[in-house]
Amino acid sequence: MTEAPIIEIRGLKKVYRAGEVDVQALRGIDLDVGRGEFLAIVGPSGSGKSTLFHILGGLTPPTSGTIHINGRDVMQMTEAGRTAMRRDSVGFVFQKYNLLPTLSAADNIEMARHISGKSGQAPDPWFQDVLKLLGLSDRLHHKPRALSGGEQQRVAIARAIVNHPAILLADEPTGNLDTENSNLVLGILRDLNDRLGQTILMITHNPEAAEYAHRIVRMRDGRIV
Amino acid sequence: MENLKHRPVRTLLSSAAIGVQVCMILTLVGVSRGMLTDMANRTRGGGADIIIRAPGSAIIGFSTNFSANVLPVVQKMDHVDLATGVLVQPIGGIDSITGIDLDRFSAMSGGFRYLEGAPWTGTQEIVVDEVWAKTKKIKAGDTQNLLNTNWRVAGVVEAGKLSRVFAPLSLLQDLSANTGKLTAIYVKLDDKAHLEPVIAALKDRLTDYRIYSIDEFSSLFSVDNIPMLRQFISVIIGLGLLIGFLVVFLSMYTAVLERTREIGILKALGASPGFIVGILLRETALLALVGSAIGILFTYGTRLLITTLVPNMTQVIVPDWWPIATVIAIVGAMIGAVYPGLKAARQDAIEALSYD
Numbered sequence: 001m002t003e004a005p006i007i008e009i010r011g012l013k014k015v016y017r018a019g020e021v022d023v024q025a026l027r028g029i030d031l032d033v034g035r036g037e038f039l040a041i042v043g044p045s046g047s048g049k050s051t052l053f054h055i056l057g058g059l060t061p062p063t064s065g066t067i068h069i070n071g072r073d074v075m076q077m078t079e080a081g082r083t084a085m086r087r088d089s090v091g092f093v094f095q096k097y098n099l100l101p102t103l104s105a106a107d108n109i110e111m112a113r114h115i116s117g118k119s120g121q122a123p124d125p126w127f128q129d130v131l132k133l134l135g136l137s138d139r140l141h142h143k144p145r146a147l148s149g150g151e152q153q154r155v156a157i158a159r160a161i162v163n164h165p166a167i168l169l170a171d172e173p174t175g176n177l178d179t180e181n182s183n184l185v186l187g188i189l190r191d192l193n194d195r196l197g198q199t200i201l202m203i204t205h206n207p208e209a210a211e212y213a214h215r216i217v218r219m220r221d222g223r224i225v
Numbered sequence: 226m227e228n229l230k231h232r233p234v235r236t237l238l239s240s241a242a243i244g245v246q247v248c249m250i251l252t253l254v255g256v257s258r259g260m261l262t263d264m265a266n267r268t269r270g271g272g273a274d275i276i277i278r279a280p281g282s283a284i285i286g287f288s289t290n291f292s293a294n295v296l297p298v299v300q301k302m303d304h305v306d307l308a309t310g311v312l313v314q315p316i317g318g319i320d321s322i323t324g325i326d327l328d329r330f331s332a333m334s335g336g337f338r339y340l341e342g343a344p345w346t347g348t349q350e351i352v353v354d355e356v357w358a359k360t361k362k363i364k365a366g367d368t369q370n371l372l373n374t375n376w377r378v379a380g381v382v383e384a385g386k387l388s389r390v391f392a393p394l395s396l397l398q399d400l401s402a403n404t405g406k407l408t409a410i411y412v413k414l415d416d417k418a419h420l421e422p423v424i425a426a427l428k429d430r431l432t433d434y435r436i437y438s439i440d441e442f443s444s445l446f447s448v449d450n451i452p453m454l455r456q457f458i459s460v461i462i463g464l465g466l467l468i469g470f471l472v473v474f475l476s477m478y479t480a481v482l483e484r485t486r487e488i489g490i491l492k493a494l495g496a497s498p499g500f501i502v503g504i505l506l507r508e509t510a511l512l513a514l515v516g517s518a519i520g521i522l523f524t525y526g527t528r529l530l531i532t533t534l535v536p537n538m539t540q541v542i543v544p545d546w547w548p549i550a551t552v553i554a555i556v557g558a559m560i561g562a563v564y565p566g567l568k569a570a571r572q573d574a575i576e577a578l579s580y581d
Binding site: 080084085086088092094098099100101102111112115 | 231486487489490491492494495496497500574575578
């Protein structure tokens with residue numbers, strides 16, 4: 001028996017208001033993502049991939065269609081429900097790293113644990129291995145401004161997976177990195193997927209980055225093509 | 226904590242502004258209490274057991290006078306060792322000049338201890354206490370103009386006996402058109418054990434006069450017995466709340482705008498609106514606590530300033546008001562943080578994340 005997809009999307013549409021105009025960002029998306037899959041979504045600016053990323057991350061509600069993430073119906077979720085989904089089921093990695101500038105790398109990671117109510121719990125041995133994998137063990141007490149772009153992005157990855165999310169969403173994770181650091185970060189994402197079975201959905205406009213994924217989905221004008 | 230450390234100047238300014246608010250409240254209470262305690266101590270320093278004042282006179286203030294013919298009546302009462310009358314004339318602000326019969330007052334109070342000069346011997350002479358001398362920067366032999374009259378300062382005495390400026394009673398009565406009038410009579414008993422019966426007898430004899438034991442009279446020097454003082458303190462507390470509210474409102478509103486992207490990050494991590502408001506409220510409480518500590522320290526500064534610039538005003542440190550002023554600061558600050566907190570909690574995560 002085939003395992004149910006971790007993400008199941010049917011006829012997904014998103015319309016948002018820009019001034020006086022309704023913009024159709026997504027025009028009916030159908031997509032399944034398997035558990036443990038590493039999927040890349042590629043497409044030009046305005047193709048709707050960021051909107052899809054935001055809906056999958058519970059940052060904005062869809063307009064119509066059906067979307068199930070880890071068995072839960074996102075269409076039926078309230079704002080509080082989407083907040084809980086971000087906290088418990090999704091980890092984000094952004095192009096601009098988005099670390100809290102006032103906190104050290106360790107505290108940035110700890111903040112995610114704190115929000116999920118795990119800050120009082122003993123350190124996770126699994127996570128110590130992840131830190132070694134990310135090469136961050138000796139950089140944890142530095143603040144973001146003292147870290148290179150590649151290091152900041154690795155901290156962001158650590159923060160995204162510290163709570164064992166069902167899905168890791170990465171939005172242009174190499175967009176601000178040079179080639180060497182891009183390859184390093186992409187290699188880490190593939191390692192996380194290969195070695196830990198982490199489901200990853202990566203948005204990128206870079207075809208070389210997309211090659212690291214198991215499967216590539218292309219979007220244009222709000223549709224999968 | 227890290228957020229407050231990240232903007233040290235703003236944190237320091239906000240805390241200092243809250244400190245000013247706390248200092249304002251504590252200084253007002255400290256000055257009120259200091260002045261009242263000083264007045265009570267000086268009243269006790271006169272050495273009397275009983276004070277007799279005019280019918281209808283207020284606790285604070287000596288504006289109502291009565292006939293000096295009452296004095297011999299009091300002096301003849303049983304167990305009255307000594308009775309002496311005084312006339313008090315206001316000379317502007319919180320100051321007054323007290324006309325005394327120097328020999329009788331000295332007999333009652335144990336006499337002045339002269340730091341400079343000597344008792345008056347001629348007319349138009351006054352004796353001032355050390356606090357007054359320091360306030361007015363005068364010494365024995367100088368001239369002071371009071372009640373449109375030039376007085377020679379005959380002596381400077383140790384503070385603590387009834388008043389700060391003393392003049393011959395009869396001269397002050399004539400100068401102030403109060404010939405044959407007294408403001409109060411101070412009574413010393415041969416034995417304090419007779420206090421209650423003598424007060425009862427005086428009340429029986431001097432119907433409607435205000436007659437108190439000195440201890441009772443001194444105890445009446447409280448905030449509640451000064452007309453409008455309690456209300457004035459309430460107004461200052463209200464202003465303090467308003468200042469705290471405005472300071473924190475502006476500070477937190479700016480902080481929320483500056484930290485829009487960080488709030489977006491927290492939302493992306495799954496922080497609930499309550500979590501985000503909680504962060505701001507905790508920062509606000511910390512600001513208010515630091516501000517309160519600064520305000521308490523400031524009160525030592527205001528006391529030094531008052532002692533230096535206005536020595537005849539007394540400010541005491543009021544530790545029992547520290548928690549009250551701190552709570553007022555926290556409440557004002559919390560109210561100020563509510564709107565910025567709600568604004569932060571309501572921010573759209575996607576817009577916040579794209580904020581530069």
